[in-house]
Amino acid sequence: MPAHTPSADTVGVGIIGLSASGGWAARAHLPALSAVPGFEVRALSASTPRSARAAGEKYGVPLAFGSAEELVRRDEVDLVVVAVKVPHHRELALAALEAGKMVLSEWPLGNGLAETEELAAVAEARGIRTFVGLQARSAPPVRYVRDLIADGYVGEVLSTSLIASGRRWGAEFDQGGAYLLDRSNGASLLTIPFGHTIDAVTMALGEFTDLGATMATRRPKVHNETTGEPARMDVPDQIAVSGVLEGGAVASVHFRGGLSRATNFHWEINGAAGDLLLTGDSGHLQFGQVTVYGSRGEDAALAELPVPGAYSTLPALAGRTTEEAYTVAHAYQQIRADLTAGTHHAPDFAHAVRRHRLLDRIERAAGF
Incomplete structure (x- = not known):
């Protein structure tokens, strides 16, 4: 089937996984789409016709369907948003690709590298536009920091250090997060908060040219926060990566499961002429809820650098x-800008492959 082409004025969106009981699609995708001109949510699908x-x-x-198959066949839908758990x-x-529709999938794109490579290959063979939800790189504070670095705020980047907490993968879990405890589901500390954050780090500072890694599951037994029942967790809750980035900067990144009583997000970028610091309350940089600080020159104290209004339009x-x-x-x-101008700035399935390959490289370096 040929790729579906949206109208010049409005992109019709169909969301797979939009539930009346809430969830990520309802909290994030629906209000986001209503805030951006040029999109119209025309269809949804859920697990049953009733829901x-x-x-x-x-x-x-x-248009509300009890199956995704019905949604992807509708002519009213130009862009299919996949907002369900990773295994699906x-x-x-x-x-959606077989129906010739553009696809935006939540991150991680596939349950592992092989699935991601398969999806990217199908999209490329069919000539279909795709997108992946690595939205940390779109966060105004992250784009501002990227531009500060590119403009020479810190001079030559010497090193970067990041320490963060994953919020989940701690001592307790909520019932809805039980599937996150099993590595085979592909939704882990490594793939979700680490994956989102490292994508932003590499956008701002360049890819790893060399790396070493250590991962461990320090809490193999965790407990349901409501019932107290124990459960097995085989997902690593400690991830430490160090290496060298393009340009020679030395990088150190440490993610921990749960939350710390001390620091939950601290990202320093140290340069020959200045320093930048981003702080927040968790390692989920994809939420964009961080504060930027900077300092240049000798003996200059760190001061907050408010994100200019031009980054939020x-x-x-x-x-x-x-x-x-x-x-x-x-x-x-x-x-929307890419679809209008024919550009390719938003991360797509091919970009997802590059990011999954980095995560695969880290796992292999750590012996997993």
């Missing part, structure tokens, strides 16, 4: 920087 109808009524979405990404993204989200939709909306804004 789909409930979601359609709650969110005012005209491959089958749903393939269905969505009036509908003014003053809403703490909402989960804020960074996702900026990612959609880049997607």
